[in-house]
Amino acid sequence: MSVDVKTVKRVAHLARIAVSEDDAERMTGELNAILGFVEQLNEVDVSGVEPMTSVTPMEMKKRIDVVTDGNKAADIVANAPATDENFFLVPKVVE
Amino acid sequence: MSDLTRLTISQARAKLHGKEITATEITEAYLSAIDRANPALNAYVAVTGDKARDMAKISDARLVKGEGGALEGIPLGIKDLFGTEGVHTQACSHVLDGFKPRYESTVTSNLWADGAVMLGKLNMDEFAMGSSNETSYYGPVINPWRRSRLDTVVMPTTHQGDGGFVSAGGTKTQRSLDNAQLVPGGSSGGSATAVSAFLCAGATATDTGGSIRQPAAFTGTVGIKPTYGRCSRWGIVAFASSLDQAGPIARDVRDAAILLKSMASVDPKDTTSVxxxxxxxxxxxxxxxxxxxxxxxxxxxxEGMPEEIEALWQKGIAWLKDAGAEIVDISLPHTKYALPAYYIVAPAEASSNLARYDGVRYGLRVPGKDIVEMYEKTRAAGFGREVKRRIMIGTYVLSAGYYDAYYLQAQKVRNLIKRDFENVFAAGVDVILTPATPSAAFGIADEDMAADPVKMYLNDIFTVTVNMAGLPGIAVPAGLDPKGLPLGLQLIGRPFEEETLFQTAAVIEQAAGTFQPEKWW
Known part of the structure; x- marks a missing residue:
């Protein structure tokens, strides 16, 4: 499978990365090189093979459902580019 | 020994506990070495001198009372991927500009609890994506090793050589260093360079497809990626969560063992911690x-593997045989599919993990006319080319209609790769010996690699299988190529049998010796 410039622009939008016309052209070539390289996986017979879900055979750890953390609003917003009274500020989303 | 930076961790440990040297002295020695070398090597992106001095002072107080921990007063460098409270933690990406976490990663917490001293944060490929440390927002790291040539020089018969070999005929051979700058490998290139060039006693690193073992091999250092689940991933910037593991880079096998003992732990904050x-x-x-x-x-x-790599491998086989090991030929039939499967799984996980860099919660924000444009402009400006490329691949293979063909197929192949190893271990093999990399260190801005991303990816051909199967792997220096550059061998072990790797790597180290670059910086 290979991608065209239109697909690259659609994927870039899905990934929320702005691309110029030139970027999209260049990325098309790069992505096709990588997709061409991974193509060889199709020759592997995977009938009856389960997809891997965990590399270590272990049951997922669960913890007791109690509050162990909190009251850290100031820490959480400390690195944000724009905040107001422990809220993150973003451009208007709802009119 | 006058230069304290030349001590291994085990040597420094003995001198610190024996009160022959102080933590402050060794810390100052490293800080001035960094001062002198960093403009040339670019290994550190942040030096935490004041913090290092404070930590050393506390260590000295403990050492005086005979209370020092396992790493008391040992100065370490920390890869920029590890969250360090109040200190530069940016995964060497522009998108994390100014980020200083309010928490400390579990691995670094463990090191500080054992008394280690933090010298600063080490350069790396952006978000650990790269094999040459050239994708860093802070510029490439330079390998302290350079190619060299053997020249025969005619000597006046009355004069004795200085470090060269004087032959009976009045000529001597001397190595002269080439000026070409080489990459230290990646993504833990800053860690490898800092350890190799005596800018820290040891360093933390991480490995998703070979990012500890390949730079270790390129710099003549020892690097181990432990079993998936051995070191907590809590507080480490995530790249591909099912593959990422932390581990040390050190000057010798013993130092790597000392560091891993402190870094590893069982952590309730990481659900994959075993x-x-x-x-x-x-x-x-x-x-x-x-x-x-x-x-x-x-x-x-x-195919196309250089002769010196094959020769090195044969030397490794001979050393282990001489030490009484039984050598057996084995087959891991799905090996060639590990790299293509990795370039689906890792980008898929990365595209998901890196979705959090949106200009809202931390780091860079580029304004836009609405929130979507703000996201798109922020991510376009904040991520470098390689990171964007991988996010795009990941987004594509996870998108509607392609998920089964790419992602599911790759996860099935991944199971087959793991099964290959399980079969071999079930047949009684204790450890697997391979070359660590398909070549020695290459030049900065190598044109072939810049033109074709896949060529760069092939650097990880021997290491990536280990991440796909979650196994432990160690790279240990085993010799120099004809141009005087270090080459490494890799040992792969059963899950959680890191001890076997240290035991076997020590045999190779004893036979091969250790390797230090000639100082030019």
Whole structure:
């Protein structure tokens, strides 16, 4: 499978990365090189093979459902580019 | 020994506990070495001198009272991927500009609890994506090793050579260093360079497809990626969560064992942290390997592999045989599919993990007319080319209609790769010996690699299988190529049998010796 410039622009939008016309052209070539390289996986017979879900055979750890953390609003917003009274500020989303 | 930076961790540990030197002295020695070398090598992106001095002072107080921990007063460098409270933590990406976490990663917490001293944060490929440390927002790291040539120089008969070999005929051979700058490998290039160039006693690193072992091989250092689940991933910037593991880069096998013992732990904050006690890895060093079964996988003899790599591999086989190991030929039939499967799984996980860099919660924000434009502009400006490329691949293979063909197929192949190893271990093989990399260090801005991303990816051809199967792997220096550059061998072990790796790597180290670059910086 290979991608065209239109697909690259659609994927870039899905990934929320702005691309110029030139970027999209260049990325098309790069992505096709990588997709061409991974193509060889199709020759592997995977009938009856389960997809891997965990590399270590272990049951997922669960913890007791109690509050162990909190009251850290100031820490959480400390690195944000724009905040107001422990809220993150973003451009208007709802009119 | 006058230069304290030349001490290994085990040597420094003995001198610190024996009160022959102080933590402050050794810390100052490293800080001035960094001052002198960093403009040339670019290994550190942030030096935490004041913090280092404060930590050393506390260590000295403990050492005086005879209370020092396992790493008391040992100065370490920390890869920029590890969250360090109040200190530069940016994964060497523009998108994390100014980020200083309010928390400390579990691995670094463990090191500080054992008394280690932090010198600063180490350069790396952006978000650990790269094999040359050239994708860093802070510029490439330079390998302290350079190619050299052997020249025959005619000497006046009355004069004795200075460090060269004087022959009876009045000529001597001397190595002269080439000026070309080489990459230290990646993504832990800053860690490898800092350890190799004596800018820290040891360093933390991470490995998703070879990012500890490949730079270790390129710089003549020892690097181990432990079993998935051995070191907590909590507080480490995530790249591909099912593959990422932390581990040390050190000057010798013993130092790597000392560091891993401190870094590893069982951590309730990481659900993939495995509930097993951490053994004393150092105790494995020096144990005989007589009767150990060493597997040699035929699939690692790849087309176009340079002669010196094959020769190195044969030397490794001979050393282990001499030490009493039994050498057996094995087959890992799905080896060639590991790299393509990795380039689906890792980008898929990365595209998901890196979705959090949106200009809202931390780091860079580029304004836009609405929130979507703000996201798109922020991410376009904040991520470098390689990171964007991988996010795009990941987004594509996970998108509607392609998920089964790419992602599911790759996860099935991944199971087959793991099964290959399980079969070999079930047949009684204790450890697998392979080359660590398909070549020695290459030049900065190598044109072939810049033109074709896949060529760069092939650097990880011998290391990536280990991440796909979640196994432990160690790279240990084993010799120099004809141009005087270090080459490494890799040992792969059963899950959680890191001790076998240290035990076997120590045998290779004893036979091969250790390697230090000639100082030019």
């Amino acid at each position: 509930d097993r006690p951490v053994p004393d890895y150092e105790a494995a060093i020096g144990k005989p390997i007589k009767g150990m079964k060493v597997g040699i996988p035929k699939e690692y003899r790849v």
